[in-house]
Amino acid sequence: MHKCFPARGVMEGLLSRCRALPAPTTCGRQLSGYVPHRFYHRGPERGKRLVLSRMFQPQNLREDQVLSPEGRSGDLSCKSQRLMLQVGLIHPASPGCYHLLPYTVRAIEKLERVIDQEMQAIGGQKVNMPSLSPAELWRATKRWDLMGKELLRLRDRHGKEYCLGPTHEEAITALVASQQTLSYKQLPFLLYQVTRKFRDEPRPRFGLLRGREFYMKDMYTFDSSPEAALETYGLVCGAYSSLFHRLGLQCVRVQADVGSIGGTTSHEFQLPAEVGEDRFAVCPGCGFSANMETLHSSQTSCPACRGPLTESRGIEVGHTFYLGTKYSSVFSAQFTNAHGKPCLAEMGCYGLGVTRILAAGIEVLSTEDSVRWPSLLAPYHVCLIPPKKGSREEAATELTGGLYDLITEAVPQLRGEVLLDDRTHLTIGNRLKDANKFGYPFVIIAGKRALEDPAHFEVRCQNTGEVVFLTREGVTEFLSQVQVV
Numbered sequence: 403m404h405k406c407f408p409a410r411g412v413m414e415g416l417l418s419r420c421r422a423l424p425a426p427t428t429c430g431r432q433l434s435g436y437v438p439h440r441f442y443h444r445g446p447e448r449g450k451r452l453v454l455s456r457m458f459q460p461q462n463l464r465e466d467q468v469l470s471p472e473g474r475s476g477d478l479s480c481k482s483q484r485l486m487l488q489v490g491l492i493h494p495a496s497p498g499c500y501h502l503l504p505y506t507v508r509a510i511e512k513l514e515r516v517i518d519q520e521m522q523a524i525g526g527q528k529v530n531m532p533s534l535s536p537a538e539l540w541r542a543t544k545r546w547d548l549m550g551k552e553l554l555r556l557r558d559r560h561g562k563e564y565c566l567g568p569t570h571e572e573a574i575t576a577l578v579a580s581q582q583t584l585s586y587k588q589l590p591f592l593l594y595q596v597t598r599k600f601r602d603e604p605r606p607r608f609g610l611l612r613g614r615e616f617y618m619k620d621m622y623t624f625d626s627s628p629e630a631a632l633e634t635y636g637l638v639c640g641a642y643s644s645l646f647h648r649l650g651l652q653c654v655r656v657q658a659d660v661g662s663i664g665g666t667t668s669h670e671f672q673l674p675a676e677v678g679e680d681r682f683a684v685c686p687g688c689g690f691s692a693n694m695e696t697l698h699s700s701q702t703s704c705p706a707c708r709g710p711l712t713e714s715r716g717i718e719v720g721h722t723f724y725l726g727t728k729y730s731s732v733f734s735a736q737f738t739n740a741h742g743k744p745c746l747a748e749m750g751c752y753g754l755g756v757t758r759i760l761a762a763g764i765e766v767l768s769t770e771d772s773v774r775w776p777s778l779l780a781p782y783h784v785c786l787i788p789p790k791k792g793s794r795e796e797a798a799t800e801l802t803g804g805l806y807d808l809i810t811e812a813v814p815q816l817r818g819e820v821l822l823d824d825r826t827h828l829t830i831g832n833r834l835k836d837a838n839k840f841g842y843p844f845v846i847i848a849g850k851r852a853l854e855d856p857a858h859f860e861v862r863c864q865n866t867g868e869v870v871f872l873t874r875e876g877v878t879e880f881l882s883q884v885q886v887v
C-alpha cells in the first residue's frame with residue numbers, strides 16, 4: 403500500500419518548508435473562531451461538510467494550563483493523560499471522572515463495534531444490565547463485605563441498599579437462574595455488555611487508565627460441563643487476541659491471580675508500557691508468562707523450564723476467569739442435562755477495559771507531543787487542508803471542497819470520516835501542526851501543486867510519516883484501501 407511513497411528526503415524537505423511558514427499571532431487565532439461559524443450557514447452544500455471550526459473540542463494546547471482533577475499539572479504523570487487533556491479529548495469532571503468529548507466518543511464507539519464483531523463471531527449475545535445493583539445479590543456471594551471500600555454504595559429513598567456495579571457476576575447469574583427450563587442443548591450462552599462501571603479507587607490517576615467511572619466490556623459464559631467451559635474459555639481468549647491484533651496492540655497473555663472474582667484459572671492481557679502498574683514475567687525460552695503477583699517474590703527462573711525470566715511493566719487491558727460453579731451454586735443457575743437431571747452451569751467471566759484500551763493505545767502509540775491512535779479507532783480518518791486565504795494558492799480552495807465531496811461519494815466507507823480544516827486564516831503549516839498533534843491518519847493538503855494541471859494534492863500518512871502527491875483520482879483510489887469499522 404505504501405510502495406509508491408517517495409523517499410524520506412522528500413518529506414524532510416516538505417517539513418522544513420512548513421516550518422518556514424510564518425506563525426499567526428495568538429490573538430488572531432483566538433478571535434477567529436467565530437468567523438467560519440458564519441460561513442457554515444452560507445450555502446447548503448457547505449453544511450454537508452464536516453468543518454473543523456465547528457468541532458466542540460476545548461483545547462489546552464499550552465501544557466501549563468492543563469490541570470488534572472487530581473491536582474496541578476505536575477501530577478500529569480503519563481503521556482496519554484496529558485495529550486488527551488491538551489487536545490480536547492477528555493475534560494476533568496471530578497477525581498477519577500472525565501467528560502468524554504466528541505473525538506473520544508467516536509473512538510469509543512468504533513472500539514465497541516470492533517468488540518461487538520469479535521464477541522458475536524464466537525456466539526456472543528449482547529445484553530445491558532442496570533448499573534444499580536441490589537445489595538442482597540452481593541450479600542449472597544459475601545462480596546458486599548469482601549469488596550470493601552472499592553464498592554460505591556448508596557441507598558434509595560426507601561433505605562434499600564445498592565452499589566454501582568463494578569462487575570456483574572451476581573446480576574447475570576441471578577438473571578440466568580430465573581430461567582427455569584434451560585436445557586443443555588441451549589448451552590453455551592455467551593452474554594456480554596459494554597457499560598459504565600464504578601470503582602471507588604483510593605488513588606485514581608493516569609486519566610482514563612485508572613478512573614472511578616469507566617467503560618468495560620464484561621462477558622459471562624454458561625456451559626454444561628467443565629470441558630465445554632474450558633473450550634469456551636479458549637474461544638474468548640482467541641477473540642481477545644484477534645481484537646488486539648486488529649487494533650495493532652501487541653498484548654501479552656499472562657497467567658494471573660483470581661483476586662476477588664474467584665475461580666480456578668485466570669489470565670490477563672497486558673500491554674507492555676513503562677507507565678503500566680502491573681509487573682509480569684516472560685520466559686523467552688518456553689513462552690511461559692505470568693503476572694509477578696502469581697510468582698514467589700524472589701523467583702528469577704521459569705517454573706516451567708528453569709530458564710531465566712524477563713520482567714516487564716504492563717497495562718492490564720483484559721482479564722479472563724474460569725469460574726466453575728462458584729456463582730451458579732449460590733443462585734442455583736441450572737440446566738437439565740441429557741438424562742433430565744438438573745446440573746449447575748459452569749461459568750466463565752471475561753473483561754475488557756474499553757476506555758482503558760483506548761488510553762493505553764494512545765499511551766503506547768503517541769509521540770511526546772502528538773496523539774497517535776490505533777488506526778481503526780481514529781475519530782476521523784482524513785483531514786483536508788485548503789490553502790490560506792489570500793495566499794498564492796487560494797485558487798485551489800474550491801478544488802479542496804470538490805475533493806471533499808468526491809471522497810465522500812467515491813469512498814463510501816469514509817462518509818462522516820473526512821474533516822475540512824476551514825480555518826483558512828491560518829497558514830497551511832500551522833494547520834498541519836495541529837493535524838499532526840490530533841493524529842488524523844491521513845492529512846491531505848492543497849499546496850502549490852494543486853495549481854498544476856491536473857491538480858496534485860499532498861497526501862501525508864501520519865502513522866508512517868510518508869508523503870505522496872496524487873491527483874483527485876489517485877487520492878480516492880488510495881483512500882479506498884483505508885479500513886474503517
Ligand SMILES: [Zn+2]
Nearest residue numbers: 685688704707
Ligand atoms: Zn520457560
